[in-house]
Amino acid sequence: MFTKTLLVYFIVYILSDFSYGQRDKKFFRTDYDYIETTKGFYKIHTSEQTWAGAKRVCALEGASLFYAENRAEANAVISWWKTVQPNVGWAFVGISDIITEGIFETIDGKLVSEVYNQWQRGEPNDLHGDEDCVHLKLSGDLNDYRCDGESYFICKKSLASLEWNDLCNMPQLGYTFSEDTGKCYKLHTTPLNWTEADTVCRTEQSHLAVINEKLEADYLANFTKSASRRRIKGDYLKGIFHAGFQKKLYEDWQTVRGTPISSDASLWWDNHLPTEDQHKQCGSMFYTGSLNIVNCATKSLFICEREVDTETLGEEEYYE
Structure with missing residues (x-):
């Protein structure tokens, strides 16, 4: 725990010193x-x-x-x-x-x-x-x-009006940095279908959460616990969250990052990797952290994920 705390302080220091999102950098x-x-x-x-x-x-x-x-x-x-x-x-x-x-x-x-x-x-x-x-x-x-x-x-x-999320190095203040995974996450509680959720994450310059290891699955299961205590209106599938993988036409299952999905059976519900199902072409995560597939038209809550970028950008183009 002490090591993780030091890591967080180090990241805050680095981003505070070099982040391109500060007002004096004039970057949004x-x-x-x-x-x-x-x-x-x-x-x-x-x-x-x-x-x-x-x-x-x-x-x-x-x-x-x-x-x-x-x-x-x-x-x-x-x-x-x-x-x-x-x-x-x-x-x-x-x-x-x-x-x-x-x-x-x-x-x-x-x-x-x-x-x-x-x-x-x-x-x-x-x-x-x-x-x-x-x-x-x-x-x-x-x-x-x-x-x-x-x-x-x-x-x-x-x-x-520019404010900055130093830990996540982005202007979106609603993202939470995880010491466990080194990534940032946001739980969206307006139910959408998979494609709409994917669009929202991309608009926020992130992507639907891609879960490749048990550590991250456990973290997100805990991260989404608050959803069960909220009164969320609408017709949606409770207990699942859209996740960042899908099966496109004539292609194998892959993540929104264009990489193969995890073949670790322990990450999947009932230890079953996804199979061919013409009605279920999109990814989801149960509230327990287990991965599963879902109909892309199904509305549910979702998690956006962002990798922390500590590199600075070059000079931005200004217009006088």
């Missing part, structure tokens, strides 16, 4: 760019989402759906946008009149009159009576648009 995530003049990090998503979906993706990344606070920020972001994604003509921003028809406000409750509000001529016009969300165009104009329509979108993280 590898897929975000920092704009010096606005003191913020930005990302244009080119996988289209509805407005609500865009808001959710930004939140999963630890950011929020962007809106320009003022003309200076709008100009800076549009200049950056023209550099990184010049072929994207418009994107959802964090403004809507969903709460009260005709009163546009930001995702954090500011009236649109208090922030950048250069509307395109004739807008907002609520075409067909269902345009309650807002696009920012590359021209700098705002336009109301259907919330259920899919579009590109921009996420933002302000430098002032």
Whole structure:
């Protein structure tokens, strides 16, 4: 135990000294760019989402759906946008009149009159009576648009709001470092199917937990005990957690890391390695820590895992 404690102190020291996630390093995530003049990090998503979906993706990344606070920020972001994604003509921003028809406000409750509000001529016009969300165009104009329509979108993280999980070397504070495995984990208690769970983990720059040894299985069995004490709504399979392995078409069982699954029978429920089952193509872990297979459409809780990266990155690209 003393040795493990020393190891944790050593990792904290190393990451505190060299971590690229501190504010003075001006780093948030590898897929975000920092704009010096606005003191913020930005990302244009080119996988289209509805407005609500865009808001959710930004939140999963630890950011929020962007809106320009003022003309200076709008100009800076549009200049950056023209550099990184010049072929994207418009994107959802964090403004809507969903709460009260005709009163546009930001995702954090500011009236649109208090922030950048250069509307395109004739807008907002609520075409067909269902345009309650807002696009920012590359021209700098705002336009109301259907919330259920899919579009590109921009996420933002302000430098002032940046916090850092030193032990896990990431901005996601919900991850817990394990002294036993040297990895970080997060228990998600919103039931999803396997594919949705996999997407959430990847969005958080981690992956569904890959369990290759008894030590890790025992740790995760204990780590997930709290789930049994929670009142979680929804129709889902209790007592299991999605895990990071699956059987793709015409391929053998493999982990989400692209490696073969563990052949150690003691890790598997009833000591049975997975077999061919056209209805069960995804991986799971029982609350006991034993591995099993499950229908990919089954909804359950899940565990995301991240290997701790102690290496620093090179200089990030800044935009003035």
